Amino acid sequence: MRRIIPLLLMAALFAACGDKVEITNLTVEMQDGSMPLATATPRFSWNYEATVDNVMQTSYHIIVASSEEKARRGEGDLWDSQTVDTSQMLYIPYAGTPLKSRDRCWWRVYTTVTYGAPASRRHEETLESPIQYFELSLLDRNDWHARWIGRDYPDDKLEGHTEVYLPTADGHAEKQILGSDHHHFTL
Numbered sequence: 001m002r003r004i005i006p007l008l009l010m011a012a013l014f015a016a017c018g019d020k021v022e023i024t025n026l027t028v029e030m031q032d033g034s035m036p037l038a039t040a041t042p043r044f045s046w047n048y049e050a051t052v053d054n055v056m057q058t059s060y061h062i063i064v065a066s067s068e069e070k071a072r073r074g075e076g077d078l079w080d081s082q083t084v085d086t087s088q089m090l091y092i093p094y095a096g097t098p099l100k101s102r103d104r105c106w107w108r109v110y111t112t113v114t115y116g117a118p119a120s121r122r123h124e125e126t127l128e129s130p131i132q133y134f135e136l137s138l139l140d141r142n143d144w145h146a147r148w149i150g151r152d153y154p155d156d157k158l159e160g161h162t163e164v165y166l167p168t169a170d171g172h173a174e175k176q177i178l179g180s181d182h183h184h185f186t187l
Contacts, residue, residue: 021050021113023129028107035139036137040099043091044107046129052115054122059085061110064096071106071131101143105133 006165026032028042044062048055061078061083070077099105103111111128114122138144 010087019052019115019123021048021052021055021115021125021127023047023109023111023127024049026107026109026129026132028132028134032133033132033134036135038137038139040136040139042094042099042134044094044109045090045092046109046111047089048113050115052123054117055113055115057087057089057111058124059083059112060092062092062107063110064094064105064107066103066105068106068131068133071108074104074110095150099136101136101139104133106131106133108132 023046026044028044029037030045031037042182048057060081062079062081063071063074064079065071065075066077076096078099079094081092081095108131111127111129112124112125114124116122125169
């Protein structure tokens with residue numbers, strides 16, 4: 001019996017060392033950052049993977065930085081939410097310096113979680129997410145600049161095609177260019 005008690009204590013110690021909770025699935029506007037966002041007020045979300053039961057978030061702290069290095073240092077020069085006591089981890093709206101087209105931002109979240117049961121034996125842990133980035137697309141009409149990259153046709157007439165103008169109910173006109181392929185655009 002004397003040998004079993006130390007073995008049980010060691011097993012419990014090793015089991016406690018194996019407890020793991022980590023922040024996963026960080027998204028901005030439900031995207032992973034691989035595509036530019038079409039909003040200047042993105043919303044942040046995350047969730048957890050855990051090897052323990054009864055994980056509950058008690059607070060979060062989001063930082064958004066203009067460089068990866070600043071994010072690594074925990075310096076939210078674009079936005080620092082400060083610590084917010086809540087279990088919310090979905091659609092947290094950005095509330096920092098106004099963002100503009102083509103901005104690239106790095107972000108991370110720090111959270112406090114509790115886990116385990118019963119309540120008298122719960123553990124508390126502060127977690128830090130990996131750094132993620134997001135980029136904004138062209139948000140303003142004036143940001144769009146383009147030029148024709150195809151063959152120039154005299155008088156904007158496409159050879160072998162027919163142009164048809166159709167009036168719309170709101171007084172505008174739709175131009176349709178008919179040929180080997182069907183093209184449609186609205187003026």
